[in-house]
Amino acid sequence: MEESCVCLNTDGSLRPDEGFVAAGGLAQYQNDRWIMVFSKYLGNYTMMEAKLWGILNGLKLILDRRFESILIQIDSLEAVNAIQEGVFSTSNSTLLRRIH
Known part of the structure; x- marks a missing residue:
């Protein structure tokens, strides 16, 4: 893959004692050169929602930098499905439609 990909x-993380979740991740070129890392505290969400928010936030940050070829890597078949x-039906779902 070329460097523009x-x-x-x-991924998401959960604080079990309080039920609060956060989402985060990293974007990098295929040659492992990092572009950015990101994280966001979400509050009281499910782990599935945290994984979806992580994807949405990461895609927004990447698109803001004008990259067009994106390979999403996540460890959740449920999120992919x-x-x-x-199923992801929040007000931010327009970003997913724009990408698709």
């Missing part, structure tokens, strides 16, 4: 790796089935 970006790999987006995201939710995106493919269009």
Whole structure:
């Protein structure tokens, strides 16, 4: 892959004692050269929602930098299925439609 292709790796984390989640990840070129890292405290969400927010936030940051070729890497088949089935239905879902 050429250097204009970006790999987006995201995940969520949960604080079990309080139920608060955060999402974050990193974007890098195929040659492992980092572009950016990001994280965001989300509050009281499910782990699945945290994973989806991580993808959405990462995509927004990458698109803001004008990259067009993006490979998303995530460890959740459930999140992939939710995106493919269009389950992610918040006001920010227009970003997903723009990308698709």
